[in-house]
C-alpha cells in the first residue's frame with residue numbers, strides 16, 4: 414500500500430521578503446512565492462504524485478500555496494482541511510519586527526535561541542517545543558490515520574510547524590533540530606511504513622534563501 418505524505422512550506426511571503434517575524438500574522442505571497450508554489454506543484458506532477466486529501470493552516474500564505482500546488486497538479490477538487498493546529502509558531506511580541514533590528518537590540522545569540530532553540534519561547538510566543546505540542550496531536554489523530562489507511566496526503570504549512578513534524582518523522586534530537594531549515598516551496602516527500610516510521614524521503618532540490 415502507498416503511504417504518501419508530502420510536506421510543503423508555503424512560497425515566499427511578503428514578510429519573508431521584508432525579513433519580518435511573521436508567526437500568526439497573515440501576509441500574502443510575493444510573486445516569487447506564487448511561482449515557488451507552482452513549481453512545487455509541477456514537480457510533484459512530473460514525479461507522478463497524486464493526492465486524495467490536503468491539510469493546510471488557518472493562514473492565507475499556506476492556503477494559497479496549497480491551492481496553487483493543487484491547481485498545477487490538476488487536482489483542485491480534492492478535499493482540503495484548514496486547521497489552526499498547522500499554523501506557524503506564534504512569534505508573540507516579536508511578530509512584525511524586523512529580524513536584523515531584533516539582532517541589534519537583543520544580540521545574535523538571543524535571537525538565534527528564539528528562532529532555532531527547541532525550548533526557548535520568544536516573549537509572549539511559542540517555542541518549537543510548544544509548536545510540537547500543538548502540531549503532533551493533530552498529526553497523530555487526524556493526518557497519520559489517513560496516511561496509514563492509504564490516503565495520499567499533502568500538508569501545506571509553515572517553516573516551524575513543519576520543523577516540528579520533520580523532527581518527529583526524521584527522529585531528530587532537541588539539539589540537531591536547531592540546524593534544520595526548511596526552504597519555501599520545497600515539497601518533502603515521505604513514504605511511510607505500516608508502523609508509521611519513514612521508509613523513504615525525497616525532495617525537490619533547492620537552496621535555502
Ligand SMILES: O=C(O)[C@@H](CO)OP(=O)(O)O
Pocket residue numbers: 429433434435436437501502504528572573
Ligand atoms: O517569521 C516567521 O514566522 C518564521 C518563518 O518565516 O521565521 P523563522 O525563520 O524565524 O522561523
